[in-house]
Amino acid sequence: MSQTIPQHIQQLVDQWLELDPFEVTRKDIQNLVQQGNVAELEKRLCKRIEFGTAGLRSLMAAGFSCMNELIILQTSQGVCKYIEECTKDVSDRSKVSVVVGYDGRHHSKQYANLTAGVFLSKGYTVHLFRTMVCTPFVPFAVSNINRSNSGERCIAGVMVTASHNPKQDNGYKLYWENGCQIIPPQDEYISAAIMQNLSIWEEVRKQLKTDGNGGDEEQVIDLSPWSHLLQDPTKTQADEYFEAIRKYNYSNGKPVISDEKIVYTAMHGVGTPFTYRAIDLYGLPKCIPVEEQIEADPEFTTVKYPNPEEGKGALKLAMDKCEKEGAILILANDPDADRLAVAERQVDGSWRIFNGNEIAMLLADWVWTQYKTSHPNEDYAKCVMIASTVSSKILRAMAAHEGFKFDETLTGFKWIGNRADQYIKDGYTFLLGYEVEIGFLVGDCSLDKDGVRAASVFAEMAHSHYKGGVVKRLSEQIENIYKKYGFFAMKTRYFFTPSTDLLHKVMEELRKIENGGYPTFIPSIRDSSKHFKIASLRDLTKDYDSAQKDNKPLLPATPTSQMITFTFENGTSATIRNSGTEPKLKWYVETNDMDKQKAFDLLEEITPSILEYLLKPKENGLVAPQD
Template identity: 45%
Template sequence: MSNIKELAESWLKWDKNAETRKEIQSLLESDNQSELKSRLEQRIAFGTAGLRGPMKAGFSCMNDLTVIQASQGLCIYVEQTLSNSKNSGIVVGYDGRHHSKEFARLTAATFASRGFKVYLFSKIVPTPYVVILYLISNYMDCYVHQAFAVPELKASVGVMITASHNPKDDNGYKVYWDNGCQINTPHDIRIAMQIDLNLEPWNIDVNELLNGSLVSDPLDTITKSYFGKIAKYSVKNEVKLATSEKIVYTAMHGVGGEYAKMAFETFGLPAFIPVDQQIQPDPEFPTVAFPNPEEGKGALKLSIETAERNNSRLILANDPDADRLAVAERQPDGQWKVFNGNEIGVLFADWAWQNARRADSTTPAERFCMINTAVSSSMLKTMANKDGYRHEECLTGFKWVGNKARELMDKGYNFLFAYEEAIGFMYGDVSLDKDGVRCAPIFAELALTCYQAGKSCQDHLEELYKRYGYHISKNRYFFCYDPKKMVAIFDKIRNYGQFPTNCGDFYITRVRDLTVGYDSGYPDHKARLPVSSSTQMITFYFENGGIATLRGSGTEPKLKYYVEMIGSDRQLVESTLSQLVEQVINQFLRPVENELTPPKDD
């Protein structure tokens, strides 16, 4: 009790928010030990995704105090690590969730109190806005592959307040470093250390600091810059578009509506038909239980209804912070096809490659590059091998994707496209993070080109399968709410390093464990991709070409599985995939099913 009482006293001493102070005070008065321990004993972890969690009082949650503490630690680390960082400054943006604006203001004021120049957006913006501001500024002088002018702003680091597509009660704190990418190790570890060394809030006047000369609003400058840069991806002058087609768009109650509209205008496309119930930002997300278009037809119900009323066959959807893009298309039988991330990814990849060759047929193919993550389809690798451009695989998350793109571009490669299967797409080099705003009009042009040619996006995908082979995947997840149980499940799968040689009827030829750094595919059995002991991830490769990966999500309480089969016969690939998925679940997940909760639609 004494330790909990001391923690509670520290909280009440430091927290200046009356609402969250009251929460802890009430728990103390009711002697709710279990809830006090849950709220106070563990700090919300600062990792490569920054912070993300429920908005409640306590050191383990997102609230004013933990945002201030994170900002203090980040501020000190930036000050010590990056030269001229105070003059270069920080960019702070925020989405439309509850408390996002307040968290952004606290972050901005914390940096201003140390003499940093601060660019604080005056309204909600998509995540890509924060990335583009300082990516452009720090690299345009020396980076020959991007046709940008040197902009007015020169920031060193960025913070975006968002929980992306998490439930409405969550929020997050996403940090971008001076290379234009999300922070990666070792920055996260060192920032976390500085947070722990600077827990007591500094005595600052937020309003006075935000009204001071160090703080400015970059909205107009970045809006003009961003849309000027993405215009180069439009191909309307090179190909014919079926512009009479109607396109439905939903912002999923997030920030994307206004910015997607401007993106369509920038591309010279006809205005989309909005899903009226979801086009305005609303932190309550009243029409969707999970504001994530990746969830499929359930999340797109209103979009489908809108499309059918307006005789539209294409739906585009952003998630709440507009950095992801979902796509659905009505098929000739009237059914709706919701494309998964791999399907959208290979459609984008082919579009990027064909456009690159149309614009530049003389540069050798091997000087172009594309990237996808280790749990995404291997089809992009197959396409690259056949067409001659370079393909790279990296760990899951755009902190890895963006840094790999930067590495390749610094070596002189022409970067075209990258994706992860969770509907995250990075088309071109405007910013090195996923971006659903610029990808919406790009996919619209892709689709309208297909329609002009008398075929659908699904028809074109089928053409790609026939050209490169059927790469068909099934990805799903179970909820696992206890991190210790997650570790125990994976420890049981790896069985002290004695991995199984088969999964049911399927023979295993290779095992890669990126938690412990093991890969039987190399003579020394050492993994070549980066290893993360804090993230569970095991991949099995099968004799028949199948691949199955099990991993714990870094941002949600989910154990995910990704299974893919490859072949030239669709029917055989699909039937074999179904068998493999069943046996992967039976062998690795069924024995621990009491520890897992299936999604509600299962």
């Protein structure tokens, strides 16, 4: 039985129908009204999707809370207005440009064309990739155009992608003119500009038309009136990207090649042609493809969650392929190819899936060793590696031992990339940046995570180690690195949070857990007489750090997101934070010791103690993922 539509929801329905020029999404909302589906209308209309530093990411559907054509146009209009403010000194708008790319998801090409139309309508040049590309091409193109001395100012880049999210999602990622993702307060300015430009501009609206190709009506935009401002960067930027990453090929195309085979999966994404070309450029043998996952497939037919970080479930087909072909290594890109996962079949036949810290260790060790060899007389204090604050501190230990600089940032490559940009401007050589969520940045030819060049560098490193005979497996090389710098043992996972309100409730209760304040210790769940004492606590949500004299954190405060880090007297660190793109409460616990067994024993004891005492998963209804 249908329900009467409450007045406040009907007002939102009317607002949507007034603003939305797209027949398919208008009908969707109208059908919900006819069905009296108040719950769904409330979900779709009562809360607007927020534009943040990560741009947009959500379910594709009609409504203010979702990804759809109207939201894409409104967002692009807001970005366009912000660009106008930032380029007031430029008299000829055609000398200001924007790069736009898209992945293989449903509606990605359509959203990219609509985005391009908005910028073109205001006289800006648009470099619109005409085929789907990997995400790393967009930040590279922005930086590369600005390096070209053409007199053109490439102010921004937009990539339409939802990365590793489920098939029903899509997203809108914004880069600024340094090729880095935007950081506060840019997101606030753009968000305000979006809200001031909700009505579709007339010059855009009149170019909209319906395309019934394949029987599916899709609203598209005719870009032909602006063809003089439209550029196709696909071949030029691809060629220049691959030329730029040659400098990270330390064997100059003549690598040491082992007899071991490598299997590759694109996880139903766009990575295959780009990663294959990079590996070929490096003079390495072609990888063996996982045929079922090698082509872009917006349905992600073989995986529920197209995220190689999920582990064996996502990598099962690749593992089967390895065993069938006698291969021992898997390289996996996520669907937009900006991340890299690695798994290795061990001598006993078991599988080891390397976490982000372990992949970063191997890359850092390789890059550093090769850099020292090729730059024997350099001031290594002017070299820098960067990691997010929740990632392992192994790079800090490596830097202290080797003499290069290490720095850490807030989570997210927007912080890593912008920090790297500042170091480069200050005369440093930037070697590597990473976050534990399998995001890696090798070198400075662009400043966002890049699974394509990370894959080719990793493949060269793997062949060299396997052929060199020092180790039979990369897992042995990881042990060698630990023995040199100390054993850093980390557990990291997450809980699903059914609602944002629950997430905030859990975090606020954590802050009042001990006599109305922060905890000072964690009781062991193995031994009721034992406690783990907290030495310091950093709460970036509240702009507080007890380790600093003025209680002011060294990292920027994040009042709109949740992040608390605990440092224990025994050297353990634990961080709890919300995901920026998914309904998850993430946690990271790391112990370290020169004695491997002590590090891992402590990790096994303290991790469940931390989670039970601070988060109370069962009591709070937090849902653990099923492997």
